[in-house]
Each structure stands twice: as structure tokens, then as C-alpha cells.
Amino acid sequence: MDEPKIEDPIAELITNYHELNSSVIEELDEEPSALEFMRFVARNTPFVVRGAALDWQATRTWSVDYLKAFLGDEPVNVAVTPEGNADAPTPYTSPQDGTTTLVFAKPHEEDQPFSTFLDYLTTQEHTPPDSESSPSKPKEIRYAQTQNDNLRAEYRPLFSAVPPSIPWARIALARDPDAINLWIGNSRSVTALHKDNYENVYVQVAGRKHFVLLPPVCHAAVGERLLRPAVYTRTLKGSATGEDGEGLKLMLEEDGEAVPFATWDPDRPGENATPYSALVQPTRVTLEPGDMLYLPCMWYHKVSQSCSPEGVCIAVNYWYDMDFTGPLYPLSTFVRSVSNQEK
Amino acid sequence: MDEPKIEDPIAELITNYHELNSSVIEELDEEPSALEFMRFVARNTPFVVRGAALDWQATRTWSVDYLKAFLGDEPVNVAVTPEGNADAPTPYTSPQDGTTTLVFAKPHEEDQPFSTFLDYLTTQEHTPPDSESSPSKPKEIRYAQTQNDNLRAEYRPLFSAVPPSIPWARIALARDPDAINLWIGNSRSVTALHKDNYENVYVQVAGRKHFVLLPPVCHAAVGERLLRPAVYTRTLKGSATGEDGEGLKLMLEEDGEAVPFATWDPDRPGENATPYSALVQPTRVTLEPGDMLYLPCMWYHKVSQSCSPEGVCIAVNYWYDMDFTGPLYPLSTFVRSVSNQEK
Ligand SMILES: O=C(O)CCC(=O)C(=O)O
Ligand SMILES: O=C(O)CCC(=O)C(=O)O
Numbered sequence: 159m160d161e162p163k164i165e166d167p168i169a170e171l172i173t174n175y176h177e178l179n180s181s182v183i184e185e186l187d188e189e190p191s192a193l194e195f196m197r198f199v200a201r202n203t204p205f206v207v208r209g210a211a212l213d214w215q216a217t218r219t220w221s222v223d224y225l226k227a228f229l230g231d232e233p234v235n236v237a238v239t240p241e242g243n244a245d246a247p248t249p250y251t252s253p254q255d256g257t258t259t260l261v262f263a264k265p266h267e268e269d270q271p272f273s274t275f276l277d278y279l280t281t282q283e284h285t286p287p288d289s290e291s292s293p294s295k296p297k298e299i300r301y302a303q304t305q306n307d308n309l310r311a312e313y314r315p316l317f318s319a320v321p322p323s324i325p326w327a328r329i330a331l332a333r334d335p336d337a338i339n340l341w342i343g344n345s346r347s348v349t350a351l352h353k354d355n356y357e358n359v360y361v362q363v364a365g366r367k368h369f370v371l372l373p374p375v376c377h378a379a380v381g382e383r384l385l386r387p388a389v390y391t392r393t394l395k396g397s398a399t400g401e402d403g404e405g406l407k408l409m410l411e412e413d414g415e416a417v418p419f420a421t422w423d424p425d426r427p428g429e430n431a432t433p434y435s436a437l438v439q440p441t442r443v444t445l446e447p448g449d450m451l452y453l454p455c456m457w458y459h460k461v462s463q464s465c466s467p468e469g470v471c472i473a474v475n476y477w478y479d480m481d482f483t484g485p486l487y488p489l490s491t492f493v494r495s496v497s498n499q500e501k
Numbered sequence: 502m503d504e505p506k507i508e509d510p511i512a513e514l515i516t517n518y519h520e521l522n523s524s525v526i527e528e529l530d531e532e533p534s535a536l537e538f539m540r541f542v543a544r545n546t547p548f549v550v551r552g553a554a555l556d557w558q559a560t561r562t563w564s565v566d567y568l569k570a571f572l573g574d575e576p577v578n579v580a581v582t583p584e585g586n587a588d589a590p591t592p593y594t595s596p597q598d599g600t601t602t603l604v605f606a607k608p609h610e611e612d613q614p615f616s617t618f619l620d621y622l623t624t625q626e627h628t629p630p631d632s633e634s635s636p637s638k639p640k641e642i643r644y645a646q647t648q649n650d651n652l653r654a655e656y657r658p659l660f661s662a663v664p665p666s667i668p669w670a671r672i673a674l675a676r677d678p679d680a681i682n683l684w685i686g687n688s689r690s691v692t693a694l695h696k697d698n699y700e701n702v703y704v705q706v707a708g709r710k711h712f713v714l715l716p717p718v719c720h721a722a723v724g725e726r727l728l729r730p731a732v733y734t735r736t737l738k739g740s741a742t743g744e745d746g747e748g749l750k751l752m753l754e755e756d757g758e759a760v761p762f763a764t765w766d767p768d769r770p771g772e773n774a775t776p777y778s779a780l781v782q783p784t785r786v787t788l789e790p791g792d793m794l795y796l797p798c799m800w801y802h803k804v805s806q807s808c809s810p811e812g813v814c815i816a817v818n819y820w821y822d823m824d825f826t827g828p829l830y831p832l833s834t835f836v837r838s839v840s841n842q843e844k
């Protein structure tokens with residue numbers, strides 16, 4: 159790992175950015191007006207509004223029992239992994255030659271009755287770690303995390319408990335949300351560092367989410383690599399809703415196209431670091447129930463979670479298409495091209 | 502001049518930008534709201550509003566006679582050059598060794614009675630080119646172009662004829678203008694391609710201005726070079742307000758720090774071109790009296806002018822400090838650093 163050269167434009171970019179921008183997130187006293195929000199969009203800068211969604215019906219009513227009463231045994235899509243590592247860089251050992259490489263691990267996806275899924279989450283959350291070797295150990299990790307507008311699709315009965323759009327975002331961006339996503343998991347799931355081409359308004363409903371944020375200029379710091387895609391598959395017979403993570407096997411997708419993905423984890427800064435990783439000053443913010451986060455397009459984010467006393471973590475987010483006009487998108491591609499050339 | 506390499510990130514940047522952004526300027530039907538304006542600021546994208554200032558007192562009343570009646574023989578700062586090339590890259594031939602290099606030519610600056618200055622402009626404009634060899638030829642070029650908030654200083658008596666700020670810009674940017682500048686010249690002056698760290702609202706009052714605009718991502722195309730500063734000086738005796746450009750001599754500023762400046766002129770695309778110049782699609786817009794242009798910060802602009810029937814070209818612009826937070830400013834520095842490394 160070489161030190162960046164003096165007058166290395168990439169090092170200068172990250173350093174300049176941090177000199178001009180605080181890495182402490184801005185906290186607004188109340189929700190912004192459309193114009194105030196647009197100023198943040200223009201600056202591609204995150205903010206948080208504490209308690210802004212405390213009076214949402216979702217925040218007030220979504221207990222585990224309430225949700226069960228509403229959706230019962232309706233089937234919902236669940237992402238299943240052995241380590242809570244859905245869509246994450248993961249070591250894979252080849253059965254052929256025994257070599258280990260990082261691959262992009264996709265979860266096993268299956269439908270489960272909603273109540274079964276919730277019970278699994280809360281039981282696992284309340285199982286003390288030392289009892290996990292018992293035969294009834296809840297081992298595998300489950301996360302409802304389909305980012306396909308699920309709150310207006312499979313979770314539609316719950317949709318009226320949240321606003322159909324965030325007024326200031328809708329007015330400022332002059333569009334409706336492209337997707338409204340519900341996230342239900344427990345503290346075992348972590349969303350690996352990645353970025354999205356969306357303006358994201360993220361609302362915590364129950365439990366807490368811990369965000370680590372890096373601005374788009376940090377591309378050269380995140381160790382993007384082309385990872386072969388792999389997918390977890392259940393191998394134990396009769397375990398369609400198996401309770402045993404040992405049945406999950408990571409299988410390479412033979413014809414899958416390699417996925418460019420960040421391999422650096424700001425919480426393990428020594429691993430997979432690039433010469434630029436040490437220059438990055440991540441922004442960290444924890445959302446409590448009712449808190450709202452504006453996560454600007456193209457920001458890298460890693461998200462982990464803590465549970466409500468009931469043992470779940472629930473959030474809703476609104477994805478608005480980003481604006482690809484203007485200089486920011488081509489400039490981000492440029493940073494990526496120059497950074498990848500350096501390698 | 503080498504062709505850019507395939508997969509050259511700089512070529513890709515300029516090409517991507519143009520694929521995503523039209524080079525035809527957007528024309529708004531009426532002045533934008535603060536929020537609508539902020540969307541353009543966020544996209545760092547220019548627009549024009551035709552006729553938006555037609556009912557300004559300035560646009561309605563600023564005839565040459567009216568201006569003279571108002572300011573009379575008050576002294577005003579005038580930039581004097583032999584070719585209308587104030588603050589422009591200009592060939593300079595060394596008296597020592599006869600070599601010619603491009604230097605950054607600053608105008609001779611002097612105070613002139615306002616009426617004298619206006620008479621000079623209009624007389625010159627109305628003098629047919631073929632009579633310019635006559636002994637009374639108005640040869641040198643004069644331009645009132647101090648960009649130091651002159652409309653609230655030396656031209657203060659005229660200030661009430663324009664709004665003190667542009668309401669939508671003031672509200673959106675949450676600041677007052679840093680400078681309000683009056684520009685008075687004739688068709689002989691050209692402002693060379695350059696950029697400013699200001700959000701610029703430019704209002705045409707009399708005559709026409711012809712803008713050529715390039716977005717900030719085009720840095721590698723403009724042939725920025727470090728130019729030695731030089732200044733025009735009157736050498737003929739007794740010519741404090743001399744009428745003879747032959748008295749103007751370009752003198753190197755011995756201790757002057759070199760100025761990084763664009764040397765490519767989109768109107769002479771073959772000269773001083775870089776391998777990237779041919780990729781640029783300039784935006785061209787002519788402002789008629791009453792037209793308003795939003796010229797976003799860091800855009801390159803070259804400006805030439807045509808006169809009103811009276812023989813002058815008059816404009817007022819509002820400079821609002823740009824926001825240095827967010828990614829755009831550090832990214833522009835990055836483009837510049839990478840582009841300059843290529844050289
Ligand atoms: O909540 C999470 O686990 C991840 C959220 C996320 O990646 C997003 O909102 O884009
Ligand atoms: O009007 C001109 O000659 C130049 C205008 C200009 O450069 C500006 O408004 O920044």
C-alpha cells in the first residue's frame with residue numbers, strides 16, 4: 159500500500175472536500191421547506207430531522223402484534239443469509255482449488271408467512287448468544303429488504319400509516335417517489351457500504367439504525383473491485399423455511415456478470431484499505447424512532463441496526479430519482495474512472 | 502496535438518456531460534420562483550428569461566442623453582486597450598530578444614469624465630471603418646468594466662433604476678449580491694473566455710451581448726496556461742485622455758505573478774486548441790435589451806457586444822457569492838488538477 163503522492167489529485171480532492179465540509183451531520187430543528195431542502199440537494203449534503211415522524215401513524219402504532227394483526231400469515235419476501243450479509247462482499251472458498259476470493263454474496267430469497275418471519279426475528283433477538291449452540295438455535299439471519307417499492311406492493315395494507323410522499327421532497331424535486339421501501343430486520347443484519355442513484359429520505363419507525371456515510375468524492379477510498387456474484391442456497395432437505403443457517407451454501411453464479419462493489423468497511427479501516435482510505439472522515443449518525451435522514455444521491459452508506467424492546471428494527475424510506483443532468487453525475491463517473499486508472 | 506486516448510477519463514467526462522445536457526440554453530417564459538431557480542443552481546445550468554427586465558427603469562430610460570444628464574462630467578474608471586482586449590491573452594514581443602509569447606494583458610485604467618467617455622464610444626461606433634485612417638480616427642478601445650460593485654459606488658446615482666437584488670436569487674441563495682456591476686462599452690470590446698466563482702444574473706439594458714458558454718467540466722478544453730501579466734501604458738506625452746491607441750504600449754509587470762488563464766477561443770477553434778477542445782459543444786446565447794441570463798458559477802464565458810442605435814452597449818449584472826460547500830468546487834479543482842497533469 160503506497161502513500162498517496164504529494165499533489166496527487168485524488169488525495170487533494172478528498173482533503174479539499176473535507177476542509178470545506180463538516181463531517182458532523184447537520185441537524186434541522188424541523189422539517190425543511192421545499193426551498194431549504196433544495197439547498198441541501200444542491201450541496202449534495204445530508205441532514206437529519208430528529209423526531210420529524212414521531213406523529214406518523216406507523217411510528218405510533220407499528221408494534222409486532224399490530225403488524226401481525228394487519229398482515230397475519232401473508233407471504234413476504236425474506237432475504238436469508240448466515241451472517242446478516244445480504245448483498246455484501248464475502249469470502250468464498252473454491253471447492254476446486256481451495257483458494258479464497260471476495261465475491262458479491264446475494265441472499266437466499268424466499269417467501270415466508272409474515273408472522274413466522276416476525277417471530278423468528280424477535281426470538282433470535284431475545285436469545286442470549288451463549289444459548290445459540292442449543293439445538294433450537296435461531297442461526298440464520300433474516301431481513302425483509304426488497305428495495306422494490308414493497309410498501310406499495312406486498313406490504314400495501316400498511317401503506318396508509320405513512321405519508322404517500324414527503325411533501326418538501328416532492329415539491330422540491332417535482333416528482334413522486336420512485337419507490338417506498340419497508341425494511342424489517344433485527345440487529346444481526348448489516349447493509350454493506352454501497353451507493354444508490356437516488357435522493358433518499360429515510361425514516362426510522364422502531365429500533366435504531368446506525369449510518370456511516372461517505373460523500374461521492376471518496377470513491378478511491380472504498381476499494382471498489384469487480385466481484386463475482388454468488389448466491390446463498392438452501393441445501394438441507396425439507397428446509398423451505400429452515401431454521402438452520404448451516405443449510406445455506408454460497409454458490410457462484412456461473413454466468414453472472416461481475417459487480418463493481420466497495421470492499422472497504424469504514425468500521426474495519428485496516429482491511430481492504432486503499433492509499434486514500436485514511437483520508438476519509440466518515441459521517442456517523444444514529445436514527446432513533448421518528449428521526450428522518452436525507453441521504454443525498456451517490457453517497458456511500460453502511461447501515462447497521464439495533465432493535466426496539468420488542469426485538470425488531472423497522473424503517474421506511476422514500477427513493478426519488480436523482481437528476482442526471484448537471485455536472486455531478488458525469489463528475490462522479492470521472493472520479494471513478496481516474497481512481498480506477500490509478501490501480 | 503494528440504487525439505485523446507480511448508477511455509480517456511477527461512474525454513469521457515466532456516462527452517458524458519454533453520450527452521446528458523443540452524447545449525441549447527433553456528428559455529423560461531417568466532422569471533422563476535426561488536425554488537425553480539434553486540433547481541437550476543443545483544444543476545449548475547444556465548437559463549435565459551427574455552424580456553424579464555423590459556419594465557426596469559434602466560431599460561426604459563437609459564439613453565445616452567439621459568445618462569449624461571444624470572452623471573455629467575463625473576469621473577468614471579475606463580479600461581483602455583488598443584484592440585478591445587482588456588484582461589485577455591495577447592501576444593507580446595520581447596524588445597530584448599524579439600520572441601513573441603502570450604501574456605495576460607490588463608487594460609490601461611484611467612478616470613475620464615463620463616460624458617467624454619460616452620461621446621467617445623458613440624463616435625467610434627458611428628465612424629465607418631474606412632475613415633479610421635483619418636487624423637481624427639478614434640482608435641483605442643474604451644470599456645467601463647470595473648467589476649467592483651461599481652453600480653453601488655461610482656455609478657451610485659443610477660442605482661435606483663435597477664432592483665437592489667434579484668428577488669428569486671436573493672431568496673434562493675439566502676444572501677444579498679456581493680457586487681452589482683455596470684458595463685458600458687461598444688462593439689469593439691470583447692471579454693475573453695474566463696470563469697468566475699459567482700452565481701451571475703446578467704441583465705441586458707441597451708444593445709446586445711453575445712455569450713459563448715462552456716460548463717466547468719470543460720477545463721481541459723480551454724487551454725489554460727500560466728500567463729505573465731502585462732499592462733497597457735500610455736506613452737505619448739500629454740495624452741491623459743489621448744485619442745490615439747498608438748500611444749498604448751504593453752509592458753510586462755516585472756514582479757507580477759503569472760495568471761492561469763484560458764487561451765482557447767471557441768470562436769477560433771483551431772488556435773490554442775487542446776486535444777479536448779473539439780469535444781466541447783459551446784452554448785451560445787444573445788441577450789437583447791430586457792433579457793436576463795443566469796450564468797452559473799464556474800462556467801466559462803466569452804462575451805462580445807453589439808450596440809444600440811445610439812452606439813453603446815449597456816448591461817448590469819448581479820454577482821452572488823457561490824456556495825463552496827458540497828462537491829462541485831472540490832470536483833472542479835480535481836478536473837483542473839487531472840487536466841493539468843496530462844499536459
Ligand atoms: O436500512 C438498510 O439496511 C439499508 C438502507 C439503504 O441502503 C438505503 O436506504 O438505500
Ligand atoms: O459583459 C462582459 O463583457 C463580461 C461579463 C462577465 O464577464 C461577467 O458578467 O462575469
